[in-house]
Amino acid sequence: MQKESVIKVEHITKTFGLTKALTDVSLEIGYGEIRGLIGENGSGKSTLASMIVGTGHPDSGEMWYRGEKHNPKNMLESKEKKINILIQENGTINGLTVAENMFLGKESTFSKSGNVNKRRLIEEGSKALARIGAGHINAADRIEKLSFEDRKLVEVAVAMYNEPEVLFVDETTTALSQKGRELIYKLMDEMREAGKTIVFISHDMAELERMCDSISVLRDGHFVGTLQKEEITQDTLKRMMIGRELTGDYYRGDYEMSYQEEVVLEVDNVTWGETVQDISFQLHKGEILGLGGLTECGMHELCKIIFGAIKPDSGSVHLTDGTKITSPSSAIKSKIAYMPKDRDLESLFLATSIKDNIVMASMDKIKKGFFIPPRAEKELADEHAGKLEVKMQNTSQYVRELSGGNKQKVVVAKWMANGSEILLMDCPTRGIDIGVKAAIYRLMEQLKKEGKSIIMVSEEMPELLGMSDRIIVMKDGKQTGEFERSEVLSEHDLIHAML
Ligand SMILES: Nc1ncnc2c1ncn2[C@@H]1O[C@H](COP(=O)(O)OP(=O)(O)OP(=O)(O)O)[C@@H](O)[C@H]1O
Structure with a gap:
């Protein structure tokens, strides 16, 4: 039995055909912590998250959750343990209402003799949306009527519905407006205050710096290290991600407005x-x-x-x-x-x-x-x-x-x-x-x-x-x-x- 960390993974390896997505990754994440996860595109961040939430399975290595061995067969099992994830891609389905999307697969909870009580479904959906600060979304609307941002907020409401102990936020914020981002940041802060844990995957170093207590870095499927809040600087993160100093100019070197008359x-x-x-x-x-x-x-x-x-x-x-x-x-x-x-x-x-x-x-x-x-x-x-x-x-x-x-x-x-x-x-x-x-x-x-x-x-x-x-x-x-x-x-x- 180990209890010091909420999540611990040791020597995790995962390959897809010829691609080594994770090689011998070990790390621990504490209770009441916002842990950032950063690395170049394809460095293995989402793969690591998928192992812990049960959508993927490691080839080798071990995982623990709240001191117990953790080998979720699927996402449902980790959801029951209150580990949820907000994914990068669109996770809602056209043709259904907002509420139907929110309780997909759980209709029986709202059913009597096989008939879904739509009014209750909508009421519960509205409550869940209001709870995260997205009360402006109508749970009875067809999902395709919503903007991309509001569809994402529906997913946030679903992820928060069972009051998770651990929430993975995988590249969710970059697609949102500042307002949408702030809403997620607020929920993250509230979860931390309640002793819950967030794993925050993002390429936006400024938001990671602002939100995280610590940041772990992956490079090419390998774990590079974890920086604590006081050690975090963008230059250090870049060096750890890329494995060398990033030199040279990022943007244009000239300050002239230059284009043709035409x-x-x-x-x-x-x-x-x-x-x-x-x-x-x-x-x-x-x-x-x-x-x-x-x-x-x-x-x-x-x-x-x-x-x-x-x-x-x-x-x-x-x-x-x-x-x-x-x-x-x-x-x-x-x-x-x-x-x-x-x-x-x-x-x-x-x-x-x-x-x-x-x-x-x-x-x-x-x-x-x-x-x-x-x-x-x-x-x-x-x-x-x-x-x-x-x-x-x-x-x-x-x-x-x-x-x-x-x-x-x-x-x-x-x-x-x-x-x-x-x-x-x-x-x-x-x-x-x-x-x-x-x-x-x-x-x-x-x-x-x-x-x-x-x-x-x-x-x-x-x-x-x-x-x-x-x-x-x-x-x-x-x-x-x-x-x-x-x-x-x-x-x-x-x-x-x-x-
Ligand atoms: N189902 C799959 N089949 C084949 N290769 C995969 C699969 N899933 C992931 N990979 C590969 O594993 C590697 C790690 O991918 P992963 O999605 O974990 O990266 P990431 O760090 O989350 O990247 P990004 O920042 O671009 O989201 C990539 O090379 C990717 O192509």
């Missing part, structure tokens, strides 16, 4: 309800135009309007030759690419290979008549997966087998490969580790040099300041500021326009 795209007085109100601007050849603001300011929707995926109530998006963008197919024909923020849902085919996903948008570029040469497909996929350092066996591997961050890289690779002239990138580095973030920035610079134009929507101010030639800031659907690239432009200037 305008490639015009957004004219675009309005969509209250979400986007009378927005106009021009995008130039070779320009990186940043669009910033709080998540709900309308910038994500504006990006969809530019791609033709949302039809505005008034105004238009057009190229300088007058071609109007009215649908995604007209956008693609005009060589406009769109990289959505919510990448799993909107842009990957998980049950096909990395290669198929990458070349999908580039068929016109590589096909010879009606023939698509397999070699050209493979070369294109290899080149771009290589540039983005996708951690994989080869490009024939299924996308569903990749870690979350590596899936994101495949989406980025797909749009980098297709030779579009205008790239709409909505939060291009979300969920991507620091090493590859730098590679994406270098690719953006290269595209700029080639005369391609980029609209980058971002919630990260250092990224906006570090990469954009110009920054347009939005608030409550309206444009509240426009800033030119300069050495003296600061986060403070942007914040002023955002709030």
Whole structure:
């Protein structure tokens, strides 16, 4: 019997075919602790979590929970022991109501002689949502009516429903607005105060620093070490993650606003309800135009309007030759690419290979008549997966087998490969580790040099300041500021326009 830690794992090893996801990992996590878990994409964080929550099983090694041997057969068993997880991917199912999603598999609790009492189901769902501070969500609504953020909050309510002793938060916060994040932080603080434990997986070092009592680092499936609160610095974390000092500039080295005179795209007085109100601007050849603001300011929707995926109530998006963008197919024909923020849902085919996903948008570029040469497909996929350092066996591997961050890289690779002239990138580095973030920035610079134009929507101010030639800031659907690239432009200037 061991009782000093709530979770203890010793010598855990896990392989998937040729991939060694975890090698001899040992660590202990205490009661009433928020433990961060950090490591590059594919370093084994989610795999370790899956061993403890029972969705995966170690090849060797031992695990203990509250001093008892712990070998959960499945997630249900660990849930009964009050170990829950909030996952990175979407965990709700279309076609059902919010409440039905929340109590999936537990309908019998709300049934009498085989009939589900829907009113009770909705009442219980509403209570659980209110309990986490998400009372604005209607438990009777169909889940697909909800925004991505609210769907995530439904999952949070489910994870908190049985009052867990241990909660894994796996890359959940990066997809949320500040409001959604704060809601989760508050729940985490409350759990810690009650002596419960949180394992917090994130690439956002600032939030890990803020929230965690200690942070453990994984590198390539190996446990590197654990830092206590007073030892945590971003430089130390980076060194432990990467195994060397991270040198060189992360963002652009120049402070000049530099693009060509030629305008490639015009957004004219675009309005969509209250979400986007009378927005106009021009995008130039070779320009990186940043669009910033709080998540709900309308910038994500504006990006969809530019791609033709949302039809505005008034105004238009057009190229300088007058071609109007009215649908995604007209956008693609005009060589406009769109990289959505919510990448799993909107842009990957998980049950096909990395290669198929990458070349999908580039068929016109590589096909010879009606023939698509397999070699050209493979070369294109290899080149771009290589540039983005996708951690994989080869490009024939299924996308569903990749870690979350590596899936994101495949989406980025797909749009980098297709030779579009205008790239709409909505939060291009979300969920991507620091090493590859730098590679994406270098690719953006290269595209700029080639005369391609980029609209980058971002919630990260250092990224906006570090990469954009110009920054347009939005608030409550309206444009509240426009800033030119300069050495003296600061986060403070942007914040002023955002709030
Ligand atoms: N079901 C699977 N089949 C094959 N390989 C897998 C499977 N699950 C995980 N892997 C591999 O194991 C390695 C570790 O993946 P894991 O998801 O644990 O990484 P991670 O640290 O959580 O990454 P990220 O930060 O990108 O989410 C990766 O190389 C991944 O491709």
